[in-house]
Amino acid sequence: MIEMQDVYMTYPNGVVALNGLNVKIKTGEFVYIVGPSGAGKSTFTKMLFREVVPTTGKVLIQGVDTSKLKWKEVPYHRRNIGVVYQDFRLLPKLTVYENIAFALEVIEESPKNIRKRVMEVLDLVGLKNKARFIPDELSGGEQQRVAIARAIVNRPGILIADEPTGNLDPETSWEIMQILEEINASGTTVLMATHSKEIVNAVKKRVIAIEDGIIVRDEHRGEYGYEA
Numbered sequence: 001m002i003e004m005q006d007v008y009m010t011y012p013n014g015v016v017a018l019n020g021l022n023v024k025i026k027t028g029e030f031v032y033i034v035g036p037s038g039a040g041k042s043t044f045t046k047m048l049f050r051e052v053v054p055t056t057g058k059v060l061i062q063g064v065d066t067s068k069l070k071w072k073e074v075p076y077h078r079r080n081i082g083v084v085y086q087d088f089r090l091l092p093k094l095t096v097y098e099n100i101a102f103a104l105e106v107i108e109e110s111p112k113n114i115r116k117r118v119m120e121v122l123d124l125v126g127l128k129n130k131a132r133f134i135p136d137e138l139s140g141g142e143q144q145r146v147a148i149a150r151a152i153v154n155r156p157g158i159l160i161a162d163e164p165t166g167n168l169d170p171e172t173s174w175e176i177m178q179i180l181e182e183i184n185a186s187g188t189t190v191l192m193a194t195h196s197k198e199i200v201n202a203v204k205k206r207v208i209a210i211e212d213g214i215i216v217r218d219e220h221r222g223e224y225g226y227e228a
């Protein structure tokens with residue numbers, strides 16, 4: 001369970017990004033976060049990853065208050081949260097395999113387990129045959145699939161996708177959606193911030209709309225609700 005209680009967030013420059021946010025997201029849900037540019041969607045997702053800490057209020061993940069985590073506990077907290085970005089953020093000099101294995105090497109998994117798990121996630125995203133390629137040799141959709149594989153390789157309970165289809169053409173975007181749905185079907189909570197009206201209206205899920213730092217709409221099987 002993810003829970004935000006009366007969350008306010010003011011950045012050091014005085015911008016109020018979240019303005020009294022309350023929400024509960026159950027384990028295993030798939031939620032779209034929508035809203036105009038600058039509404040606070042990224043701040044919302046960054047708070048889960050503990051990239052930002054609320055000015056006041058509480059962010060609880062499985063009952064743990066993230067603002068009470070000590071610095072040395074933050075990496076452990078983050079292991080339960082995979083993140084995928086619009087611009088993929090792969091390491092350009094490493095192969096597909098190495099980009100994914102890296103996430104397991106830092107937690108000191110055995111080489112045998114690393115190999116098994118990396119091939120498992122590459123299979124899930126349909127890229128087993130491209131393990132030795134470097135990111136530049138892949139299409140945008142393939143790079144995003146690698147980024148998804150890397151995000152889930154640790155089996156996190158939560159996957160945050162911040163505009164995962166923002167740089168992709170429609171057909172490739174549907175493929176990415178299928179993968180996210182599969183990951184969700186295996187029990188992972190998925191939060192996807194998006195501006196894609198087509199996807200939100202076609203692949204029906206819970207929709208949380210944020211405007212000016214508050215939730216203005218929260219609907220099961222909701223609509224995008226804005227002009228594209």
Ligand SMILES: Nc1ncnc2c1ncn2[C@@H]1O[C@H](COP(=O)(O)OP(=O)(O)OP(=O)(O)O)[C@@H](O)[C@H]1O
Nearest residue numbers: 011013015016017036037038039040041042043044
């Ligand atoms: N590091 C920061 N320092 C100061 N202000 C910030 C910072 N990050 C975001 N903001 C401001 O906080 C507000 C919310 O930003 P946020 O990135 O959460 O919006 P968003 O809904 O994700 O927007 P977009 O759809 O354009 O990605 C905006 O006014 C933004 O300018």
